[in-house]
Amino acid sequence: MTELITDMLSKDVAKTLRSRLSQSVQRLWLVCLCISPLAQATDIPLVLTDNSGIYQQFARLISQRTALPTETLLLNQATHEIRQRPIVVAIGTRACEELARHTQSPTRLICTFLPSQAFQHLIDHPQKADTDIERAIDAVFLDQPIQRQVALARLLVPQAKYLGTLYGESSQIYQTEIEEYAQQYGFLTLSDFLREEGNPVQTLTPLLERSQVFLALPDSTLFNRTVTKWLLYISLRNRVPLIGFSESYVDAGALIGVYSTPEQQAQQVAETLSAIRQGRSPVQAFPQYFTLKVNSNTERTLRMRLPSLDQLSQALLQEEMR
Structure with missing residues (x-):
């Protein structure tokens, strides 16, 4: 651009323009140096x-x-x-x-x-x-919305009447919402409360003997190796489909799990950042994006044949759009 201007104008004018351009570049450089910390901030x-x-x-x-x-x-x-x-x-x-x-x-x-x-x-x-x-x-x-979990239970066992779950110190806040959605989806709820010092076998055995599908809830009291081991064992022994809340729960033996991957969570956070920049008011949200995973060995043990994961995912999304 500077060479073209030099060819079109006289040498004196060109010299003046080059001098001004040089001064402008210097001033721009100084400005950039000054605002750099602000830009980083x-x-x-x-x-x-x-x-x-x-x-x-x-x-x-x-x-x-x-x-x-x-x-x-x-x-x-x-x-x-x-x-x-x-x-x-x-x-x-x-x-x-x-x-x-x-x-x-x-x-x-x-x-x-x-x-x-x-x-x-x-x-x-x-x-x-x-x-x-x-x-x-x-x-x-991190945790999934209750509606999604109860709707999944209904999709897995359409004829089931009894939905079981076990509450602990932190997960008991879910109880009212679970009961409301259970009623909406045609379930009667069976539940018990397990304290940290409680006996998981004595608590879980009668509960799973009556349940036809069971929700495992995230809870610092309940999510330990001992309780998880007995929940998986007793549910399989009674042929009760167990819905887990993580991939590791499915790998350990739950029939199916609904959870959000770190990538899905990060995508929602990125979208939240964009929404805030566009003026959205504060919102507390459960995961929008989710993943389903089935333990095929457990599916065979329970003698079940589930719909495809795509079919289940689409059905859950349709439920949430109602």
Whole structure:
């Protein structure tokens, strides 16, 4: 461009233009140097609960799926300036709890990679009395919506009358919602409560003997090797289809599992970031995207023949669109 202007204009004019252009470039360079820290400050912090690989991987997945600039930090690196960014993403329960105490409007905090029970506890026991957390924080939960789980139970066993489940300290908050959706889908509920010191065999045996399909719920009390082992064993012994909440549960012997992969979770977080930039009010959401997996050995043991995973997925999506 400069050579073309030189050819068209006199040497003196060209010299003047080159001098002005040089000065303009210098001023532009100085401006860039001055605003560079500010530009970096607009990066969206992805604040990790700790340095474990699963949190690091999840942060990378979010960064890969959003066009917005991000930076990954540990919780102890989240300075006052970081917490005042326009948008902050907390990955994990402890990061959400800590940042919720210190983040103030107009900063938008997104809590992700945490179960809905943990977020409910944060709502029930707020650290800032003047904050309405439900109206101030976005969230993307790990656990599946109850409707999706109960609808899946009905699709698996259309003739079933009794839906069983076991509650623990943290999962008992699901009870009312499970009973409501069970009634909607034509089930009668059978349930019991297992304390941490309780006997899982004595609790599970009569419950599974009467159940025709069973929901396993995420719970810090119930999700341990002993309880999981007995739940899988007794459900198979009584030929009761067991619906798990993770891929590992299916691999261990549950008939089917409904869960969201880290990639699906990260996609929803990326879409949440875009929605916030477009002015959306805070929303706490269960996973929009999900995966189904069947244990074919358990399917044979139970002498069941399930619809294809695509058919089940489409049927669940249609239920949720009603």
